[in-house]
Amino acid sequence: MKNTFLISVLLISSGINAQVAIGKKSITNNNTILEFGNSSNRGIVLPKVENATTMNASEGTMVWDTTTGSFRYYGGTTPAWNPPAAGGTTGGAPSGSDANGKKMIIGSDTSDADGILILEAKQGDKALVLPSISQPSERFSSPPTGLMVYDTATNQVAVFNGTKWTYF
Secondary structure (H helix, E strand, O other), rough: OOOHHHHHHHHHHHHOOEEEEEEEOOOOOOOOOEEEEEHHHHHHOOOOOHHHHHHHOOOEEEEOOOOOEEEEOOOOOOOOOOOOOOOOOOOOOOOOOOOOOOOOEEEOOOOOOOEEEEEEEOOOOOOOOOOOOOOHHOOOOOOOOEEEEEOOOOEEEEEEOOEEEHHH
16 A cells, blocks of 8 residues: 555656646646736735845845835846835834745756755746736735735735735
8 A cells, every 4th residue: 555655646746837827727827936826916925124235035036124214126137135115104013033944946856056946947047927917006905025926017016014015
């Protein structure tokens, strides 16, 4: 019985692709690591950190900085962190640390990057596709601080800063 179960697991896992569909049955774009289904009221909530500039970040890291009240992106060059957009909600960063060291990696078996969710495209031909929503300010009645979507009406990334939507 154990051998049958093990063989079944191995056969099923051999067909697993390093791409993930959320809210839909399959990936429709071969250049995505993580793809979301069509929805008019869903997005990605960025992890909250206190003072992003003190992090040992990997290129491509995106967080909600509770010190500046802004979406922050680490590009790895000078300036390494994008400048904060003023006017967002500050405070509320989680305290303590995650002692178990666990992380979820999609797109690869391993990663040198540190984070909770890591999208790793080893060949450099895959990317994250944000949930696409037209006019997020009209779709969300009480969005959480750090919610990020792609606004199809403005063709920009929209991040809710706790007070209003900011566009990048």
